[in-house]
Amino acid sequence: MTEATVQAEVNEENKDSFKNLIAIKHYRLLIAGQFVSTLGDGVYALxxxxxxxxxSGSAxxxxxxxxxxxxxTIIFGIFAGVLVDRGNQKRFMMMADIFRGLVVLAIVILFWLNMLLPWMLIAAAAVAxxxxxxxxxxxxxxIRTIVPDHLMTRAQSLSSTIQTVVGLASPALAGVLLVFSVPTAFLFNAFSFFVSFFFILFIKEKSLVEKPSNKLNKKSFSHDLKTGLKTIITVPIIRGMIIYxxxxxxMLAPVAVIFPLFVDxxxxxxxxxxxxxxxxxxxxITINLFSKFRKIVPMITGLxxxxxxxxxxAFCDNFVEVLILIALAGIGSPLASIALQSLFLVKVPRELLGRSQSTMRVLLESSKPVSLLLTGTLLVHFSIHHLFLGIAIFGGAVVLLMILNPVIRKDNRLKVRKLVKGNSVSVMRTTKKGRRWHENPPSFLLSHLQFLSIPPHHLITLLRCFLQKAITNQRS
Structure with a gap:
């Protein structure tokens, strides 16, 4: 092996490194803003x-x-994504920071004046x-604009690590601030939004302030909305996972209510x-051990x-044991989330990322209001321990269905073609090893649970041909 070849391999290995990622100036500013904002968000959440x-004292x-x-998020999510994709993402981030900071400041003032009521806190949360x-x-x-594709996983990992390190400090800081006073904790959060605003202000990436060449009208807006949903549907692995x-x-939404009620x-x-x-x-840190596995492995392990x-x-009352179990649950969280985030950012084109992510977020968040309201009702009749047990059982069933779905396991594409051999239909599975044809589509579908991965019109074709064949066999 020549020296030039060795050097080329070394350069290729160093290409995907945190050093190269941190060398991107605009990414450093964006991450610094995330650091401060996440610290404030950790305090705000508590x-x-x-x-x-x-x-109120009411669950x-x-x-x-x-x-x-x-x-x-559900109401504005999709529309926000369309607007963001059309340019000037920097302005959207700066305006969001300023107005969120002002909303939190309003909470502080109302609290100081002893005028804060539960409905006001609910309204402020909705506006923010x-x-x-x-x-x-x-x-x-x-992030998708500033960071190259080969550094995207590193960027997601670093972003998650920063959020984690900040998360270690923010709950402790929140506890101290809340013991001192609730307004002080909210004031800290407002300050973090303003600091994040100034970090974003100094990002000079031209592509983040570009304006769209064509004006937004009803027709183009509708087209952009459909494109976001279509983009998600056309990625097999993402389409197959949406329901799960x-x-x-x-399943996990009630945890945000349960934890505060679990303590004194x-x-x-x-x-x-x-x-x-x-x-x-x-x-x-542990997720790096899964780098050679399919992304479904860390997802399932984390869940x-x-x-x-x-x-x-559900069966534990000792507070020390509770802390250990909660830490164990925390280990699983990044294993599932980082793999999913990296998958989404890499699979979706940059120009469609904003509307696609907003569409995805709306679909995922749509179940939370029902879950949270149901939680408040269930806690009137059941204990917190019963709710933890219900979450575990329900979640276990969902994970089992995910494991049984081959599209999620293998991230393969299915193509359905109608052959010119009578009424028979064959399903072609494309794998890394090549192509494989399956006759008898009904048994193939039932045994592999492929319904979620096949486009509706293809599935209808399969079922129609199957029924025709069954009728023909019955007549003969």
């Missing part, structure tokens, strides 16, 4: 639910304030979430959150760890 607990109201955060619906897709497009991801979101004071709540993020930190921990929590 402050919001804890403030509602102090104001139903706690569910309502979390529902108020989700509904704007409305601006967040624009920030999240704009940030994803910014919606069910998983439905702000200090215990901070300890629970710290334990969870310690687990996330370990999981973010099993989370569900197993929740199942055991």
């Amino acid at each position: 402050s919001l639910i804890w403030a509602m607990k102090l104001l 139903l109201f706690m569910s309502l304030v979390l529902t108020a955060e989700v509904i704007p 979430s409305s601006f967040d619906a624009f920030f999240s897709p704009a940030k994803s497009v910014a 991801l919606i069910l998983i979101n439905f 004071n702000a200090s215990q709540l901070a300890m629970v959150e710290i334990a969870f993020f310690i687990g996330i930190f370990i999981g973010s 099993c760890l989370m569900l197993g921990a929740f199942g055991i929590l």
Whole structure:
């Protein structure tokens, strides 16, 4: 092997490195903004639910304030993605930071004046979430624009690690701030939004401030909406997972309500959150061990760890044991989320990423309001331990269905063709090893659970030919 060949291999190995990723100036500014914003969000998440607990003491109201955060995402999510994709993502992020900071400041002022009521907190949560619906897709497009494809997984891993490290500090900080006063915690969050605004202000990437060449009208807006949904549907692995991801979101939504009710004071709540993020930190490091496996492996492993921990929590009362189990659930969280995020960012074209992510987010978040409201109702009749057990059982069934679905296991494409041999239809599976034809489509479909992976018109063709063949056999 020549020296030039060796050097070429070394350069290729170093190409995908954190050093090259950090060397991107605009990415550093974006990540710095994320660092500060995530620190404030960690404090805000605890402050919001804890403030509602102090104001109302009701699990139903706690569910309502979390529902108020989700509904704007569903209402504005798809429209935000279309607008973000049409250019000037930097402006969307800056405006979102400013207005979210002002909303949180309003909460602080109302609290100081002893005028804050539960409905006001719910309204403020809804308004802040409305601006967040624009920030999240704009940030994803910014990362996709600034970071090259070969560094995308590294970028996602670094983003998750930063969120984890900040998550280790923010719950402890939130506990201290909440012990001191609730307004202080909200004030810190408002400050973090303004700091994030200034970091984004200094990003000078031209493609993030470009304006669309064509004006937005009703026809183009409708076309962009359809394109976002069509993009998701045309990616087999994402299309096959949508139903399962919606069910998983439905299953995990109650956790945000259960944890604050599971503890007696702000200090215990901070300890629970710290334990969870310690687990996330370990999981973010551990995911590198799965680099040679299919992405479904860390996804399923992470979900099993989370569900197993929740199942055991149903029978656990010791607080130390609770912290250990919550840390175990935290380990599973990044294993599932990082693999999914990387998959989505790589599979979807950059110019369609904003609207596609918003569409995906709306589909996933659509189950949360029902889940959260149902949680508030169920907690009136059942204990928290029973709810943990229900989450584990329901989630286990969803994971089992995911494992049985070959499209998710192998990320293969299915093509259906009608052969010119009577009424017979063959299904062609494309694999890494080549092509393989399957006769007898009904048994193939039933044994491999392929219904979620075949386009509707192809499935109708299969069923029609199967019925025709069955009628012919019965007559003969």
